[in-house]
Amino acid sequence: MKRTPLYEAHIVLGARMVEFGGWEMPVQYTSILEEHRAVREKVGMFDVSHMGDLIIRGEGAEDSLREILTNDIKDLALGKGIYAHVLNEQGKIMDDTFTFRVSLDTYLLIPNASHAQQIYGWVRDHVRGAEVTNVSERVAAIALQGPRAAEVLQRLTDKDLKSVKRLYSDIVDLKVPSPSGSERFLPDILNFPAPPPGATQSYVTRSGYTGEDGFEILVESGAAVAVWNALLSAGKDLGLMPCGLGARDLLRLEMGYLLSGTDFDGTQSTLETGPGWAIKWDHKFIGREAMLKQKECGTYRKLVGIELQDKGIPRHGYLVLVGNREVGKVTSGTLSPILQKGIALAYVDAEHSAEGTKLLVRIRDHEVPAVVVKPPFIRKDKK
Numbered sequence: 001m002k003r004t005p006l007y008e009a010h011i012v013l014g015a016r017m018v019e020f021g022g023w024e025m026p027v028q029y030t031s032i033l034e035e036h037r038a039v040r041e042k043v044g045m046f047d048v049s050h051m052g053d054l055i056i057r058g059e060g061a062e063d064s065l066r067e068i069l070t071n072d073i074k075d076l077a078l079g080k081g082i083y084a085h086v087l088n089e090q091g092k093i094m095d096d097t098f099t100f101r102v103s104l105d106t107y108l109l110i111p112n113a114s115h116a117q118q119i120y121g122w123v124r125d126h127v128r129g130a131e132v133t134n135v136s137e138r139v140a141a142i143a144l145q146g147p148r149a150a151e152v153l154q155r156l157t158d159k160d161l162k163s164v165k166r167l168y169s170d171i172v173d174l175k176v177p178s179p180s181g182s183e184r185f186l187p188d189i190l191n192f193p194a195p196p197p198g199a200t201q202s203y204v205t206r207s208g209y210t211g212e213d214g215f216e217i218l219v220e221s222g223a224a225v226a227v228w229n230a231l232l233s234a235g236k237d238l239g240l241m242p243c244g245l246g247a248r249d250l251l252r253l254e255m256g257y258l259l260s261g262t263d264f265d266g267t268q269s270t271l272e273t274g275p276g277w278a279i280k281w282d283h284k285f286i287g288r289e290a291m292l293k294q295k296e297c298g299t300y301r302k303l304v305g306i307e308l309q310d311k312g313i314p315r316h317g318y319l320v321l322v323g324n325r326e327v328g329k330v331t332s333g334t335l336s337p338i339l340q341k342g343i344a345l346a347y348v349d350a351e352h353s354a355e356g357t358k359l360l361v362r363i364r365d366h367e368v369p370a371v372v373v374k375p376p377f378i379r380k381d382k383k
Contacts, residue, residue: 004049005140005224013242021114021261023050026244033337035247039210040338042239043146045231046248048209048216049224052116053139055189057106060129065099065107068126070270070287072280076101079168081205084278086111086119087287091269091294095119096258096278100169100205102190105130108169108203112260126286133189140224144231145214145243145251152235153204153215166213169205176200176230178223185220200227209248211255211376253332256305256345256375262316263303263331263345269294272347273303301328301347305375306359308342312368314361320346321360321367327352330361336377342368343377 001024010017015026026047028035038044056065065073071084081100085093095115100108111119116136124132144153150161156174164170171185171192178200185192185201195201200223208214219227232240249259258264264273269291271279281288294300308314314333319326328348336343344361352359355374360367 002050004047005221006047006049006142006228009225009228010047010242015242015244018245020245021050021112023113025050026242028244028246029242032244032246032250035241035243036250036337038239038241039146039212039243039247039251041147042241043144043148043152043235044241044243044247045228045235046143046145046243047141047228048143049140049221050113051141052111052113052119052134052136053141053218054109054111054120054123055102055106055133055135055186056109056123056127056130057133057189058130059105060127061105061107064127064130065109066283067285068123069097069099070279070285072283073099073101073107074283077168078103079170081167081169081207085270086122087270087285087291089286089290091287091290092266093264093268093270093273094122094266095260096264098205098207102169102203106190114261135186135189138186138221139218140221140227142217142219142224142228142231143208143214144217145208145210145212147213148235148238148240149212149214152231152238152240153217155234156230161215164204164206164215166206169203172202172204172217173199174202174227174230176223176226178226185218202227209257210251211257211378212251250334250337253334253343253345254336254338254376254378256377258345259332268303268347269300271295272300298350300350302350302353303331303345303347304353305373305377306330306344306346306361306370307339307373307377308344308361309369309371311342312361312363312366313342314344314346314363314370318344319362320348320370321362322352327359338378344370345375348372
């Protein structure tokens with residue numbers, strides 16, 4: 001298994017390590033529920049260095065990415081990020097990604113860990129007039145998430161973080177002494193202005209996978225441990241906790257966010273998974289024609305949110321029924337600590353996908369009543 005630059009830091013903190021997408025990653029440090037609560041109420045920190053990082057730069061970068069992504073990056077504001085799917089010619093999802101416009105003709109595309117190499121090859125093969133560089137092994141990423149995330153990060157920088165709006169990105173110089181050669185972030189590729197002496201340069205996006213305010217902090221891998229430890233120290237009195245994949249999965253499911261390989265596996269289109277706003281039909285992209293044909297046919301299943309109306313925990317693979325007839329299957333499910341109810345994402349027949357539709361979920365030998373709801377399952381007024 002691969003290991004991130006923060007592997008030894010996880011061991012020191014007593015994390016329980018598991019295999020995830022070919023990587024040895026922390027699943028928890030204390031308890032999943034305790035880490036979940038820290039993110040929802042205070043602040044938590046995740047190692048997300050296993051995610052891919054591709055730099056696309058050059059005069060043809062924008063036009064090429066427009067043909068690759070379901071969403072449209074035309075005239076994307078500097079620093080702005082956009083969520084989109086990468087499809088094959090048959091309209092099936094290869095991966096879901098975020099793309100940030102770093103500078104005039106430079107973009108950062110972030111694929112999922114298990115698809116990073118595949119997406120790198122796909123982008124490289126379909127880009128014209130631009131250079132594609134895979135910097136995944138050079139970059140470490142730390143996700144700082146929760147209501148107090150900005151307060152923690154602000155302690156390590158003179159930059160006013162209020163200037164970094166949600167789903168935007170910027171250079172942030174951190175007051176963290178860094179190993180020699182790691183002071184600047186990708187200096188041979190991005191050419192950002194040099195940070196003050198002794199500081200570590202980071203590229204920060206105000207984004208995340210939890211539904212809370214937060215940041216994803218990208219640094220050269222050699223600086224990862226120093227930045228991780230500095231954040232731990234800066235957030236200690238604010239309740240910051242290191243968090244693992246267990247809490248991350250619980251948090252993302254409460255928001256209805258997709259998990260690659262679980263909620264889509266290469267056989268679904270964006271029409272099936274949603275969200276609808278991730279498709280901009282008025283530009284040409286790979287897979288568009290196939291999805292238009294699917295849209296015309298209209299017989300595909302749709303991924304919906306399901307909330308149980310009685311006790312039970314829905315799990316991946318559980319059947320969804322109407323009466324005695326199978327109409328779908330659960331992809332992700334859990335017990336929400338916020339709602340104290342079972343929640344799930346599930347593919348169901350289109351005729352049973354409307355909000356408010358009553359269903360049954362077969363849990364072992366019981367059929368538990370459920371209803372279709374529109375994610376996210378939790379909102380600010382429910383917390």
